Amino acid sequence: MGHGDRVQEFVGAFGGLKAEVQKVIVGYDEVITHVLVGLFAGGHVLLEGVPGLGKTLLIKTLAAGLDFSFSRIQFTPDLMPADIIGTNIILEDAEGRKHFQFQKGPIFAHIRLADEVNRATPKTQSALLEGMQEGNVTVSGASHPLPSPFFVLATQNPIEMEGTYPLPEAQLDRFLFKLRVTYPALEELNEIIDRTTRTREAEVWRVMTGPEVLRFRELVREVPIAAHVRELASLIVMATQAQCEHAPEVVRRFVRYGSSPRGAQALVLGGKVRALAEGRYNVSVEDLHAVARPALRHRIILNFDGEAEGVDVDHLIGQVLEQAEGVSRRGKEVFLR
Amino acid sequence: MAGSDVLERLIGQVRWQIKKRRAEFYGLRGAFYGAIVGLVPLLFKGAVGHIAPIVSLGLVGLGAAAGALHGFALRLSAEDVARVADRAFALRDRVATALEWASRPDRTPLVDLLVADVTARITGLDGRGVVSRIWPRELKLLPVPVFLMVVLALAPSIPLPTGRLPALSPLQDSESPEERAGKVLTDERPKTDKRQPLQHVETLERTLAVRQGSPGGSHPGDLSALFRDTALAAQRPDFNSFLKKGDERLRMLEQVDRLPDLKRDFTQSQYKLLFQKRKALFGGLRPDQLSPQKLRDLLEEMERMGRKGGNWGGDIGEGLEALDAGQTDRALEAMEKALSRMRAMEERGRDGRGLRGGREEDRGGRGRGGGGEMEADFSEGEGLLPGKGRSPNPKGDATERLRAIPYDAGVEGESRSGRKEGYDTNLLGKGASVPSRLQYLGVFGQYRKMMEEAMAREQVPRDYQAQVKEYFDSLEERK
Structure with missing residues (x-):
């Protein structure tokens, strides 16, 4: 095949x-x-x-x-933990010898x-x-x-x-x-x-x-991914970190810890599955946007102000995407370089 | 690879489009700046001659050509072109990915499928006209220099100033007084002596120093000393400027009441002398090691000074009594109090006006009994914080011990408005004579920070976090 x-x-x-x-x-x-x-x-x-x-x-x-x-x-x-993983139980064989056997958990x-x-x-x-x-x-x-x-x-x-x-x-x-x-x-x-x-x-x-x-x-x-799409994924993850120069203001104010590199892996892998599910052979920027919220929302830890103000992480990710896209587009604009 | 030709053809077409648009963009920019420069020959049309409009037009054309050339020659990578093509044809990054991966050795079979897919999609597409035109900002401003060029070209040439500039220096003025006013007028005026040559600053100071010793040379209000240590001393006296535009020195002379009394020696005040004696008395000793006789001498000297109008006689009397009773601590305490009063009185005398701040009067009006007398020793904001008081003790006076009923004390608080709003918390009872004040905003900020750190560090339920936050917000509103 x-x-x-x-x-x-x-x-x-x-x-x-x-x-x-x-x-x-x-x-x-x-x-x-x-x-x-x-x-x-x-x-x-x-x-x-x-x-x-x-x-x-x-x-x-x-x-x-x-x-x-x-x-x-x-x-x-x-x-x-043993209820999940399983435990060793004592079994007796036909000859009367006892031994431990691992009983698998769920x-x-x-x-x-x-x-x-x-x-x-x-x-x-x-x-x-x-x-x-x-x-x-x-x-x-x-x-x-x-x-x-x-x-x-x-x-x-x-x-x-x-x-x-x-x-x-x-x-x-x-x-x-x-x-x-x-x-x-x-x-x-x-x-x-x-x-x-x-x-x-x-x-x-x-x-x-x-x-x-x-x-x-x-x-x-x-599934292949173009360099500029991969760079955008990295830029999105970096922009969730308050100390990053490209981070939007809302991130600087309300985020204690941004996403880890696992967030970027999740973005790219998720993008690859979405692309293939649509019958495409490459990851596009739209794929990253589609999986950004589920991939990043649990990886962004708000600080006290963010928690107290009730900041919505999804809204925050939306701003991160806009910012990262803006930075990426500035790099892409071929006329002004 | 199959399909790369189609891909490269598309890239080539889009590349040409981009270069063309860049040339237009930078060409218009260049024309604008060329037009700006082109105004110069038209401004000096008289000097340049009848070819000025041609030179101006040439500069505009030169700017446009240089800009277009620059735009056309700008570096343009195939990846950038591919991304523009993706955007133009809504190919969702297919072209850029295919172009990048087609030449990679680690390409997967999916890359071949991708290239084939892209080829199928772009076959038949026209790569021309896909790049939209971008106008530079300078285009909006271009009519301004063009209009000015037309106006300058049609207008007569601007006459340039000719001849030499008028000589502004009086030394270079070659015109004699006779020539200006006529011989008769100058003859009627009394002849003045020849102007003395200007002396250096050192010479001037030396002369002044000699004059100080001479009888009548130095008198109260001798203003020459005022300028000696200022930057003005180094300046050359120019009485013309004095009269024309008003010198800084004239303004200073008008404010006679601000001039310090230079006769008075502030370094040898009563307070200073006594403070130095007190310092010498202590000399690194503990209070129990002090000589009672020397302490008595010092207290008696202070008492003598107090008879001449000081208000520290009571304190000194108390101190002497304590010394008689062998209570050195109390005697020292009384002496410090008397020194504070002496200093406060001297401070009041120094400003010469006895003005008091509005807050001091407010304090007096609050009717806190004995507290008012003590507070008069301190002005606004002083004596309340470490290092800001007038007490010789850098941390301020020690809080007095409450010798009365221990329950005769309490705390009151009231908000204080002003330039820097705050909240005063004061002791009641015996302790009221030593008011304790904390800057509300400073304390609030510290506690808020501690709260935020605790919230971030500890596992606090979210509902409780909101309540704590609301509580602090409500406190903040009272600021």
């Missing part, structure tokens, strides 16, 4: 999986697209929204559309839904870290590789902050995207009522397997 066919196959698979999810989920077109972008970019996705908006349902539907193993963990304050699944991840203690949250970043977990000195593809989808609730443990910045940074799930529009809500109050629910077909996802991930990384 040639590369052209593989690209067409990817476009079809992307659209097909999205259509399967949309059989159940009404609206949220952008959220679904970004979740799929995260899946094919090889990253993990954090969904944030108030209860009842269908975050968990979205993830479960996605898992149903993929021929993957799926596990769901409801995070609670008394959840322990983390050993292709897709793992970490529901209300901010309700668990930091100790338990940190059990996710190694798995998310390294693709394996270590128990009693022995490393156990996680199945591939390994895709963590976590949800968290922005309200009811009492008794929660906000994810530390280091852990947030390991999510490729942070998506905001908002209230549906009126027409969407009507459609939700129609779909969920019928006797027959929509049936989701499995359209993709694990090896196919891995092949598509490799294909995505082959």
